[in-house]
Amino acid sequence: MKCIVNLAVVLMTIFAISPTQADDSAAPNVVLIISDDQGFTDYGFMGSEIARTPNLDRIAAESLLYTRGYVMPVCSPSLASLLTGRLPHVHGITGNDLSAESIKAVRAKGKLDRDPLSQRLLANSPILPKTLGEAGYQTFQTGKLWNVTAEEIGFSQGMTNTEGRHGGAGLSIGRESMQPIYDFIEDSQAKEKPFFVWYAPLLPHQPHNPPQKLLAHYQNQGLSPDAAKYFAMVEWFDQTCGELDDYLTDNNLADNTVVIYLADNGWDANRNGRAKLSPFEKGIRTPIFVRWPGKVQPQRDDETLASILDIMPTIFSACGLDVPADLSGINLVDREAMQARKSIFVEGYTHDIADLAHPEKSLVTQVVINGWDKLLIPGARRPDKEYTSAPASIELFDLKADPLEKRNLVSERPEVVARLTQLQNAEWDAAK
Template identity: 40%
Template sequence: MKTHHHLFFLALALVFFGSCGGPTEAVSDTAGEEAPNIVFIISDDQAWTDYGFMGHRQLNTPNLDKLANEGLTFVQSYVPTSLCAPSLASIATGVYPRRHQVLGNDRMLPDDKPEDKEERKKIRSERYRPVIDHFRQLNTLPDMLKEKGYLSFQTGKWWLGNYANGGFDMGMTHGDPQRGGRHGDYGLEIGRKGMDTLYNYIDYALEEEKPFFLWYAPYLPHRPHNPPDSLYQKYLPLAPSEYVARYWAMCEWFDHTCGELIDYIDGKGLTGNTLFVYVCDNGWVQEENAEGYTKKSKRSPYDYGLKTPIIYKWSGKIAPQYNTRSLASSLDIVPTVLGMLNMERPEGLDGIDVLDESALTKRETLYGEIYAHDFSTIDNSLFYRMAITDPYKIIVPDEKNKPGEVVRLYNLSEDPFEETNLADQYPQIVDQLSTRIEVSWKQ
C-alpha cells in the first residue's frame, strides 16, 4: 500500500494542532489535591499513520483527534517491541521485555514438537506458567497505585493469566487455560460487544468513593476485521481494496468506543479530574490483497511495527501540546503517572517522566528488542535490537538467530518509511549506535 502521502497530510496536521521541538511544560502542582482517575486507552494493531490527527486522508478518528488536540501528544514515540504480549507487559511495568521476561506471545522450548492443536495448547500453557509466576513478582502500575487507594480494573487484552496477576482488583480476564484463557478470554468482548462492564466498574468506584485506574485494551482494530457494515460500506469506495476498507473501518469502530468511554466519564462529571493516556501496543499495515499484515509492520523492527503516538490528557493540569521532536516511549508511561501523583519512583524503571523537562532534554536514545513469537530464552529467541536517535535509527540482527542479515541504518527525518539503508555510508554512526545498544544491555 502506498504510504508516502501521509507525509503531506502529517504536515497539515502539524499546522492544525501546532508543533513544538522542545520539551513539554511540566504538569501543574498537584500536591495535596484529590487523586485523579486514570484511564489507559490501548489500541491493538494500528499503524502510527492511521489516525486523523496524524494526517490520514480517509480515516475518521474524531474522538482520538479531540484527545490529541486537548492533550500532550508525542509523535516521535515508540513501544520497545512490536508484539502484543511483551508490549502490554512493558506498558504495565515500565521495563523492557528482557527484564519482565514476557518475550513473545507463546513460550515453546526447542524440543517441543506438538503434533496436534490440542497438544500444542496444553504445552503452551505449561511453558507459559513460569513466565506468569515471574511476572507476578514484579511491581506493576496497579500494584503501585494501591498506595494511593486506587481501585484497578482490567478489560481487553491481557496475556498474563488472571487479571490479579497484574495487580488489578477486578477484571474481565480469567486466564484459565481449561476455559480458553490465553490472551484475554472474556476481556476481548469489551468494545466489540458493548461497554457496560467498563461503566459498571466506574460506577462501583464512585460508590466506593475511590479513585480508579482503568485498563481499556480492546481487541480493536485487531483481526478479525469484522466491522459494522455501515462503516465497511463507508470505506469500501475510498480504500484500494476490501481488505484495507475493513481495516480502516475497524480503526473508526475503535475510535467510536473511545468516544463512548470518554463521554460516559464526562457524563459523570469526572473529566476534570481524570488523566487519559493513549498508546498502541504495536503497529499494523494491512496487505492490500490478503487478510494479513506486511512484513515491515507487526513483529518487525521497523517503525511501522514500533512507532505510535502517545497522548497524555488531564484538563487544566497538562498543557496541550503537539510535540514533534522529543523522543518518547511507552516505557515512560509508568514513571510519568507516578510523577503526576507525586509518588516515589521505584528502582529499575526503564523510562523517564516526560513532564520532567530536564530528563526529556537529556534523552538521546530509545532502544528496542524483537523476539520470536514462540520464545524460549533471550539467547535463543532474540531476533533484533534497535537504537533510535534524532535522526538515525539502527537495526542490529542477532548473529545467532538471524544469520546472514545485515545491519540497517536509516535517517528517519529524511526516510521515515525506512527504505534506504545507510549503514555502509556511515560506519562511524553504526559503531556509535551499536556501542550504545551494548552499554544499554549491560546496564
C-alpha cells in the same frame, strides 16, 4: 523529634495508611487506552486521509502529544513492558507463546502451558496495578492482558479470569459493550476511591469484522478488501474511545482524570511484512499522548522521542507515587527531562520464546534510535512467522529524511553505526 516520628508510625499502623498512599480527595483518576495492532500513520491527527478518527483527533488535540512514540513490535512483550516499566530482556516476556518444545516440557510437569510465562511476569517489581492498588486506587482490567489473570497481576477487579492468550473474557470490551467500565467507575465513585482503568480492547485487531455501516464507507475508497476492513475497525475503535470520553465528561470526571494513549504495536493495511513483529517503523512506532485538563498543557511534539517505558513513571508521578530509581522511563509530562533524552531502545524477538531464562536466544533485532538516526542490529534468530520481516545485517536509517526506511546508510556513516552500537551494548548490559 523521635517521639513525633514514632507517633506517626503508630497512627499509620492503626489506620492502615501507607506513607505513599494516594490522598483520595486529590488523587487523579487514570484511564490508560491501548490500541491493538494499529499503524502509526492511521489517525487523522497523524495525517491519514483514509482513517476517520474524530474522537482520538480531538483528545490528542487536548493533550501533550508525542508523535514519535515507540513500543515493542508485538503485543505480549509490549503489555508486559506497560505492566513492569521494563524492556523485555529484563521483564522476561519476549514473545507471545512458548516454543513447542518448551510447552511439552511444561506439560510433562503437569502444569498449564502459560504457567512459566505467568510466573516470570509476576516475578517483576513494581507491577503497575498492584502498586496503584496498594496506594489506595480501585483498579480495573479490560481487554488484552496475556498470561495472567486480572487478580494475579493486582487489579482490584477485571474481566480476564483465566490465564491464557490475549485476555479471555476481557476481549468482549468495546466489541460488545463499554458497560463494564462504567459499572466499575460507578462502584469506585460510591466508595470514594480514585480509579485506574486499563482499556485494552481487541480493536482494531483481527478478526476484522466491523459493523457494515462503517465498512461501507471504506469500500468506496479504492482500497483492497482487507484494507477496507482494517480501516473500518480503526474507526470502530475510535468510536469506543469517544463513548468512554463522553462518559467521563457527562459524569463530571474528565477534569480529574488523566487519559494516556498508545498502541501496543503497529500494523500495515497492505500487509507488506514490515509491520507487526517487525522492527521497522510501521511495527514499533505509535503516537503517545497525555491529557490532564488544567495540569498538562496541550502541545504537539514531532521531534522528542517517547517510549512505552515512560507510561509507568508518568502514571506514578501523576498519582503522587515514588518512581523507582532503576526504571529507565521518564515522566512524559516532564518536558525538560523528555527533551534532554536523546536515545530510546526497542527489542524484537521471535513470536515463540525459545528460552525464558535466556532472552538472547530468541532475539531477532535490537533497535536503538538516537535523535533521527535509527540502527537495527540483527540478533541470533530470524523471524519465525511468514508475515513479518527483519534485517539480516545491520541497517541504519535517517528517519527525518527517510521516515519509512528505504535507504540503508550503513556504508555511508560507519561512525554513526559504531556510536549507536556502543549505546545499544551499554543499555543492554545496564538493564539486566
